Amino acid sequence: MTAMDRECLELQLLEMEMLFSMFPNKEDIVLDDKSSILRVQRYLEGVCEALPPRIEFSIFLKTEDSQIKSQVLVSLPHDYPKVDPELYVRSSAMDRQQQSMLNKSLASYMSSLERGELCITNASQWLQDNISSYTQSAKPEEEPLGGIQETTDTFHRMWIYSHHIYRQELRKKILDSAKRLNLTGFCLTGKPGVVCIEGMKGHCEEFWRDIRYPNWKHISCKHTESHQVSGDIDVLRLFDTFEELQFAAHGDYGLRNDYHMDLGQFFEYLKHHKSEHIFQILFGIESKS
Template structure:
């Protein structure tokens, strides 16, 4: 007999309670702090609509070493009947070994019986196996360290969204940009605009993470890249990553359906020598 969504959510709630007891010192961070509460209310009949998917990160100190790793997890509503989305990052891994590790971790998860809760087992697998990939990373770094230290692709991405309102999303954008050493801005409200600039791999990681697993009304409108030897800071248009909140107008009701003053935004772009991007983002020429 097929497992229902309700039964899957009951199992997810059970696993989250177990994981939170395993990591009581804030090693487990929920993307939406209320996601577990929403599932509980749905199961109790207090909430009628299906709760959002659970997404969280587990920050791990690998046993018997100084290595740290982060496991990012997204649980589909049909998990554990459907495979969870799991991705691991660690500064101790080069990109090749990180990809190898995640492929092997994915194979391990797929080898388990569907219907079986597996996140705690994935954590244990990571702790048992990551040292092998770290050792390989060190070996791979030896002949290429000079090139990796001096050669980069500077990248800038202009991202457009129908709107950016939710506080947890805004915090996620700021946190990810700062963690990845990206500069730029996030224009909140309606429309929403994000500009990020920095090392290309870190820009692409940011782009992959913020729209994961499914941000419908968002697109990358324009990109700029340049090969750089040495420091990249001279190519940056922005000194830091900041959130922009300009004068708004419109309906301040429950939906917070307000529009940003695009004239102020155009002036901001002008101050940073990138007013040409206004037409690319909005399809109209900016007027002063």
């Protein structure tokens, strides 16, 4: 462990103490992994040699009049505060556009703070002071004459890899989130598990946050693709819908958790959707038809 690693982790523990003091009620701060702080402490004490997982948690905020409740999803990289933390705010009091505007403003505020300083407490206070203004903003603009509203945004595609995708409730959550956010792509279940989503960048990022919380081990975003668009985004889609894939499995499918998907069939599926280059990115090997 380097001196910088130790300093960062010690500062993270210090900030967690500050946050628990600011929010003394148990329901105000909820750790994704209840043992994460203890594991960091043991790592610093030299009891455990393996690098502990990130400290990830949710802060549940209320405005002074308690009219607006929000959830702040926080993930602390091991080298925070030398690097920025990952923050995302959501609230049932805001629509998707308002939520997007709030998170962009929060990111702008965070970038104004001095790098290397603890900032979660500052972000929490900023949100409590400013969140109410976003529930009354972001009214949709009137549609211009001609019936088509011209927008400029970022079309995004994410390729997500997991060691496996088995559980029915997880598969349902992936399908429901993709449908709700108007994303197309697929979910390859089994071992390995692969998810591709495409749509507006903000929707893709929201999907990624939704399925990662609570903490899902053995999952990573392997590759992303982005394009600036003005108008109809559908012309950039490689997939017409979002579907669940199950190719011929080797093993006792449904009886044991050791089955594997047929990657040859999966490569042909990617090839059909003009995405065969992704195979090597996902698995680190080349494939032939």
